[in-house]
Amino acid sequence: MxxxxxxxxxxxxxxxxxxxxxxxxxxxxxxxxxxxxxxxxxxxxxxxxxxxxxxxxxxxxxxxxxxxxxxxxxxxxxxxxxxxxxxxxxxxxxxxxxxxxxxxxxxxxxxxxxxxxxxxxxxxxxxxxxxxxxxxxxxxxxxxxxxxxxxxxxxxxxxxxxxxxxxxxxxxxxxxxDRENFLTFHPGGTLGAQLIKVRAAMHKGDALPVVSPDTGMGETLLVMSAKGFGVAAVVEDGGLTGVITDGDLRRNLDGLMERRAGDVATPNPRSISPDILLIEALGVMNAAKISAIFVVEKEQLVGLVHIHDALRAGVA
Known part of the structure; x- marks a missing residue:
């Protein structure tokens, strides 16, 4: 046959x-x-x-x-x-x-x-x-x-x-x-993208949408609009105490402009370390159904990662 x-x-x-x-x-x-x-x-x-x-x-x-x-x-x-x-x-x-x-x-x-x-x-x-x-x-x-x-x-x-x-x-x-060594020899393409750490991709410094708990919501909205991430970090003594998202704004529409950022923010927000992989950060965002997440190191706010950052890096 x-x-x-x-x-x-x-x-x-x-x-x-x-x-x-x-x-x-x-x-x-x-x-x-x-x-x-x-x-x-x-x-x-x-x-x-x-x-x-x-x-x-x-x-x-x-x-x-x-x-x-x-x-x-x-x-x-x-x-x-x-x-x-x-x-x-x-x-x-x-x-x-x-x-x-x-x-x-x-x-x-x-x-x-x-x-x-x-x-x-x-x-x-x-x-x-x-x-x-x-x-x-x-x-x-x-x-x-x-x-x-x-x-x-x-x-x-x-x-x-x-x-x-x-x-x-x-x-x-x-x-x-280890994986860090592997990234050194594979900076390009999909392999390199999968090994990028949050620290290398996050927004930091003046790019961060930061307000204090006492900031009025009028000014908070201006900060959120100017930074373009759709969120604001409520920070006290350098530490992240809350996050304001579009959802928080909708839930507090009644009398919103008379309130302070600390009153509107969701307390104890989810955050990530700058030393995890960007692909892991993407997994956290996908699981929580959020488009941005703040980065905390030693209890201090140090950055923000948006889902678009992962897309640009080739992770998603």
Whole structure:
């Protein structure tokens, strides 16, 4: 019976999933030693491979670099024509070759041996030239490729990329790499937006709609209109004691202009810390069905965040 494209796809995915499970069960014995060594080097992790392994090397290097481990991908062909100068004695090198006999890696291997640069091999063949020259060997299970002819790099590249992810995550956790560090390396796009803190996005100083408890409601309305947030903070000795919203105004229409801000405000208002993520502030506003929230630090009013700030930052 002829297989449908969906049948073929399921076969590929099941084959590769089985190989990843096996890799997890048979994690290379040198894995812990590799992580320990990479944590010790003063330089960068150089990652290289030829063909499809070269593309995987680029991804591994990028993942390492974005999670706190300085790394760079070097093409083995370019390395043989001058780029070996990018690899210093302060670095460590990860070379990827499924067979372990990729000719184009010979010059990098020789360079690491000449200058005593730690060499880590990722290969399926523990008896290969690459493996025997390396200081550490991360051996991949001898799992079948997922293509029909069993030759196209599929399962092997998937395992290699997953092993690179495992290295990156182990290194980042041992370095104590946290969300703030992650933001440093991801300032743009959706990832960066999701890691922005309230402190970086809030309005502060003269931009805040602030009145005292004794401020007349005529002046309070002028402040609310001028600042444009639709709310006013009632502040005493720097502390937030109440908030006036459009709802408060509607509930107090009778004799509103004869009242004081402290009489109209909702006491003990909801507030947030400047050190929470902007996306968390958005969650608080959505849950409370409010469009703005004041920011308090050490019992002092320090800012205000409007839902539009989250939209502009790309959080919502």
């Amino acid at each position: 002829t297989q449908t494209p969906a049948d073929i796809a399921r076969g590929v995915l099941h084959t590769e999933a089985a190989a990843l499970t096996r890799l997890g069960d048979e994690l290379p014995s040198d894995f812990n030693a590799v992580v320990t060594r990479l944590l010790q080097i003063p330089g960068r992790v150089i990652v290289s491979g030829m063909g499809k392994s070269g593309h995987v090397a680029g991804k591994i290097a990028a993942t390492l670099a974005s999670t706190g481990t300085p790394a760079q991908a070097v093409h083995p062909g370019e390395a043989s024509h001058g780029d070996l100068g990018m690899i210093t004695a302060a670095d460590a090198v990860i070379l990827i070759s499924n067979s372990g006999e990729t000719r184009e890696l010979a010059d990098i291997i020789a360079h690491t041996r000449r200058f005593a640069i730690p060499l880590i091999a990722i290969t399926r063949n523990p008896d290969s030239t690459l493996a025997t020259q390396a200081n550490f060997v991360l051996t991949l299970p001898d799992a079948p490729e997922a293509c029909a002819i069993g030759m196209a790099p599929t399962t092997s590249t998937t395992m290699t990329m997953a092993l690179g992810d495992a290295l990156a995550v182990a290194l980042m956790q041992h370095r104590g790499f």
